[in-house]
Amino acid sequence: MHIYFAGDHAGFLMKEKLMEFVRSLGHEVEDLGPFEPKAGDDYPDYVIPLAKKVASYSPLIKGALPTSSARGEVPSPRGGGVGAAGRISFPPF
Numbered sequence: 854m855h856i857y858f859a860g861d862h863a864g865f866l867m868k869e870k871l872m873e874f875v876r877s878l879g880h881e882v883e884d885l886g887p888f889e890p891k892a893g894d895d896y897p898d899y900v901i902p903l904a905k906k907v908a909s910y911s912p913l914i915k916g917a918l919p920t921s922s923a924r925g926e927v928p929s930p931r932g933g934g935v936g937a938a939g940r941i942s943f944p945p946f
Contacts, residue, residue, distance in 0.1 A: 855881040857906050857916040859899035865890035871917060 856875055860868040865887060872882045885906070886899045907916040 854915060855883065857883050857885055857903050859885040859896075859903040859916070860887065861896040861899070862887060862890045862892050862894050868917075875917075 858868050858872050868884075872884060876882050885903050887894050903916045
């Protein structure tokens, strides 16, 4: 399975840890950013491309979006054909 990852500065460390874990399970991982934890980055710059990639490929393509909250990051309206699940809280890494 191919899994795209994107997020924001607050979810950066979680994104990195999740990608490492998903790779260890044998899945293909692609990081869509951010590529460094930069406060004030604009998550739509990363979320919208993730939604478009997930919507335009096969059912074996998935996306993960670790961010600081689940408010506003749901890409469905802009991604076309992409649904989102609720958020799961994790302890800090």
